[in-house]
Amino acid sequence: MKLNIEQSKLAEILETAYLAISPKPTDPILGNILLIANEDGMVSATGTNLNLTIHTTTTANVETSGQVALPAKLLTDTINNVRGEITLEVENQACIITHNSGKCRLIGGKPDEFPTLPKGENPIEVNLSAKKLQAALEGTLYCTNGDETKLVLTGVNFKIDTNKWQAASTNGHKLALVTGSLDSEYSEPIDFTVPGKSLGELNKILSQSADTSVCNILLSNKTIEFSLPNTKVISRLLEGEYPKINSLIPRTFEYEFTLERKGFESALKRVSYLAERKQKVVKILWELEATQATLYTEATDIGDAVDSVLMKPATSHSENISIGLNIDYLLEGLKHISTDEIVVRCNKPTQPVIICPMGGLLNQLYLVMPVEIKQGFEKVNNQSTKTEASTQPEPSTEEVTDIAQATNDSENSQIETSSLIAKDTTKGKSTSRSSRTKKEVATA
Amino acid sequence: MKLNIEQSKLAEILETAYLAISPKPTDPILGNILLIANEDGMVSATGTNLNLTIHTTTTANVETSGQVALPAKLLTDTINNVRGEITLEVENQACIITHNSGKCRLIGGKPDEFPTLPKGENPIEVNLSAKKLQAALEGTLYCTNGDETKLVLTGVNFKIDTNKWQAASTNGHKLALVTGSLDSEYSEPIDFTVPGKSLGELNKILSQSADTSVCNILLSNKTIEFSLPNTKVISRLLEGEYPKINSLIPRTFEYEFTLERKGFESALKRVSYLAERKQKVVKILWELEATQATLYTEATDIGDAVDSVLMKPATSHSENISIGLNIDYLLEGLKHISTDEIVVRCNKPTQPVIICPMGGLLNQLYLVMPVEIKQGFEKVNNQSTKTEASTQPEPSTEEVTDIAQATNDSENSQIETSSLIAKDTTKGKSTSRSSRTKKEVATA
Structure with a gap:
């Protein structure tokens, strides 16, 4: 095998094939990228970890066809650091790479030991x-x-x-649907x-x-x-x-709020420093008349914070609603929405909250489970700051509700898919807190 | 204490004082930044870990003077995430921070427990x-x-x-002097x-x-x-x-080469992938007539590389010189030089190599110890690539020479400062390789 190729073209196919290489290959040959040069001027690079195979091609000036399996990281690093026209020449299992200021020799694996491309039947x-x-x-x-x-939850x-x-x-506490x-x-x-x-x-x-x-x-x-x-x-x-995802998503919503994504993100970040470290809970009070969402956090012996963002409510309800949510989950959802405005939809404080982009390329939905919050949650805010907080009720202890559990109104009953999703996760979480009293989140 | 201040001004003094805060303070009070507001409109922030204290001031609209010690990270994070005019108001040990979209309350330590600024005598x-x-x-x-x-080697x-x-x-293998x-x-x-x-x-x-x-x-x-x-x-x-640094630096040099810093850096990076992982050695052959430096590396069972950069020699010598050096040490030295051109000075292959900037704000010098390289080092290059390498001799096994040891010509004798510098470091290094034969590096 002998070929001349522009560095950028070779670097591109190597970078792509390299994506499939495992950092700790189960078999030494899987630490290599297979390069195949054909006389028609096509060069392919293939990387695989057996679960995932990536095969990509480009054009080159191929003098002699052939194939070689070369150490993936070493080859990619080397090619990324040279410039201009490169010559690759293979003798036995070694490949000489010549570039404008020098050359290097890489010793590879046996190309015939490299796995063939997987082929599915009747696709x-x-x-x-x-x-x-x-x-x-x-x-x-x-x-x-x-x-x-x-297993199956590690996939889409x-x-x-x-x-x-x-x-x-879904991972049991949050869910995304497109x-x-x-x-x-x-x-x-x-x-x-x-x-x-x-x-x-x-x-x-x-x-x-x-x-x-x-x-x-x-x-x-x-x-x-x-x-x-x-x-x-x-x-x-x-x-x-x-799991039957679709049955977990409420079909109707009593509340709907439109708000500016970046403003909401900033406010969440600001109050996040004063949320408890372990379970970063924010209590959000959606104030219909004031058309604002007020965010409360509190960390024992450290302090508390209150912040607010404007929002547009679209609901026939006249009662404010107050929901406890995990800040990290919220921020993660917002990070994966690209539109300027978002729509938040919810029913009761114990039921899933839905966040959607306003517009966008596809229909997208993020579902996050609420957290029950403890009595007297923003008490310190009230005492010390005399802000809007003073009109707020005082909810309960923190407990992330499991998706399956919360989609059903009656407490502790489980709908059909609950065992599929996060039964063991839920169990693990509740054990450490089973002695605490759970209370319904009060709405304002 | 009560004051109004622009966010950027407060953020700046907090960021500065925060530099002295230990991530794991030995005493809880040291996890705080001390803020002092004076009636003359000055606000200071102080952070300390007892070894290092940073005290910095700015101006603010101070309504009531006073002081407060607040959790350093929490305070800095909070202030970094708000914008515009901020009000700080202290009641007992708590500080209410009010900004344009909300407020937060931080509970601090006792300001009178905060260490006073260290004062030296007769400075x-x-x-x-x-x-x-x-x-x-x-x-x-x-x-x-x-x-x-x-101890003393952790300082400048x-x-x-x-x-x-x-x-x-100096750390015993490399040395910097300005x-x-x-x-x-x-x-x-x-x-x-x-x-x-x-x-x-x-x-x-x-x-x-x-x-x-x-x-x-x-x-x-x-x-x-x-x-x-x-x-x-x-x-x-x-x-x-x-250690008596100055006695470790050779006063005269037999060889001097001027070369372009970035080109040298790139060539070193290119060959570094094919140097042995543990002891990344490059053999550099300074070719006087060809006015180029040729770099060789080799990794057993993996491959080898050769690269070259142009250089200008300034020496009365007519013999080429070949020196083994640690690539990481070389790259580290080059990274801390800002001029376009550098000057490399050396004597024998077992003696220190000096790298200086060509020009610059101050006189700057980097000294790095050579590495002995093994016989047949670039043999594979010769056989397979028929490059410039074919005229080269074949030196010896790798061993970073200790600074103190190498400044003296006679092998294994130590000059007066050697015990101060790296006696135990050297011992540690040699133990694992004591069974190998050391050979003098051959010059071409």
């Missing part, structure tokens, strides 16, 4: 705009469960029904879950793709292949049934 | 341009020993003699060592100071006070005699 084909797929990943990946023992679940599609993820429509119609419903890690790498590749690119998806029994111009991303699918 | 006064002091710190801090058990040593001053640091002159003359030589940590914080403050600022230094028996407009940095001094 179903779906086409989706690359930018919409990327928006769907941005809007869901952050709600997957990072804990590898949670996709559903296709006639010409509608949706992507969803929906859109397709150009084709599918007669049978399709349901599959892709590992979050694979999608995280796909997301990086999609972010580099052109606005007009289409992603061709081939779905088989055990694998999924995402094809973009010059790049294929092939991932295994996660086994197991995904 | 000697020295004045130095703030920018020159900053350049001296930039040029020396990176060679201090980070190991707290090394300063010497003043008549109207000359110098700052020096020299300059003073406007005043001192009849008695002055010698003191300031902890690197204190100087690191001082450096941050100096980097914000105006180009024309003068730093007034008051040196006492146990403490040193650096005064800048509005800010005082007071540090304890390190006890113990600092």
Whole structure:
């Protein structure tokens, strides 16, 4: 194998293939990137960790065709640090890389030990705009469960029904859902879950793709292949049934508030320093007449804070509502919304709160569970600052409600999907606090 | 205490005082910043970890004078996240901070428990341009020993003699020296060592100071006070005699090479990936006739690299010289030189190599010890690439030479300062390799 190639082109395919390389490969050959040069002037780079395979191609001046498996990190680092025209020449398992101020020799693995590209049988084909797929990943990946023992919850679940599609993820306390429509119609419903890690790498590749690119998806029994111009991303699918996400989302809402995303984010950050370290709870009082949301936090023996942001209510209710929420969860949701304005929807203080972008490329929804807050929560604010806080009631102890539990009105009863989602997570959380009294959050 | 102040002014003094706060204070009061408001409209912020104290002032609209000690991180984070005019009002030990969208209450420590500013007796006064002091710190801090058990070596040593001053640091394998002159003359030589940590914080403050600022230094028996407009940095001094740095630096050099700093840096980075992981050695062949420096690295079973940069030799010698050096040490030295061109000076392959900026604000010098390199070092390069390497001899196994050891020509003898510098460091290093044969580095 011998070829000449512009550094930027080689660096690009290496960076892409490198995304699939595990930092601790289970087999030494998986620490390599496979380079294949064809006489038609195409060069491909492939990286794999067996769960995820990335194969990408570019053009080069190929003098002699051939293949070589070279240490992925070393090769990528080396090529990233040279400039101009590069020559690659392979003799046995070694590759000589010549650039304008020197050369280096890398000793590689045996190319025939490198795994072949996985091929699924009888695939179903779906086409989706690359930018919409990327928006769907941005809007869901952050709600997957990072804990590898949670299996199916570590992935993003996709559903296709006639010409509608949706992507969803949840870790039991927060949930994200993105929906859109397709150009084709599918007669049978399709349901599959892709590992979050694979999608995280796909997301990086999609972010580099052109606005007009289409992603061709081939779905088989055990694998999924995402094809973009010059790049294929092939991932295994996660086994197991995904929780019935849609039944967890309330269909009607008693309250709806529109507010400016950045202003809300800043106010949350300001009060976050005075929330308890462990369970960062903010109590938000939605004041209908004053058209403002007032945020309260309190940290024992340290202090407390109150802040407010303007909002537009759209509700027939005349009573204010006060809800306890985890600040980190809220900030995480807001970080993954790109529109200037957001819509917050809720019912009772113990039921899920929904945050949606106002506009945007796709229908997007973030669901977060409320936290019960303790009696006398903003007492210190009242005593010391004589602010708007003085008219507030005083709710209860902190306890993040589990999604499945809270979607049902009657306390402690569980709806059908609860065991699928976070039964053990909930148990783990409650044990340490089981001695505390839980109280209903009071509404103002 | 009650005052109004612009957020940016309060944030600035808090950020500065915060530099002295330990992340794990030995006494709870040391986790606070002391704020003092005087009726003359001055507000000061003081932070201390007992070794280092920072006291800084600004102006404010003070309604009532007073003082308060508030949790440093919480206060700084809070003030950094609000905007516009802020009101601070203290009642007992709590401070109410009111800003344009809300307020918060912080509970502090007892201000009378806060340590008073250290005051040295009979201080000697020295004045130095703030920018020159900053350049001296930039040029020396990176060679201090980070190991707290090394006591005096964790600091930067300063010497003043008549109207000359110098700052020096060493960890036993590398050494930095910066020299300059003073406007005043001192009849008695002055010698003191300031902890690197204190100087690191001082450096941050100096980097914000105006180009024309003068730093007034008051040196006492146990403490040193650096005064800048509005800010005082007071540090304890390190006890113990600092190694006699100047005797370790060769006075004459057989070789001198001028080369472009960035090009040298890039070439070193390129070959660094193919240097052995643990002891990243590069062999540099200074080719007088070809006016280039050729860099060789080699990693067993992985590969090897060769690169070259142009250089201008200034030497009466006609023989090339080949020296083994640690790449990380070289890159670290180059990172702390700001001029476009550098000068490399050396004698024998076992003796210290000196790197200086070509020009610059102060006289600056970096000394790094060579590494012995093993026989057949760039053999693979020769066989496989048929480059310039083919004319090279083949040196020996890797061993960083200790500064003290190498300044003396005769092998293994030690000069007077060697025990002060790195006796135990050297021992630690050699133990693991004592079974290998050491060989003299061959010169080409």
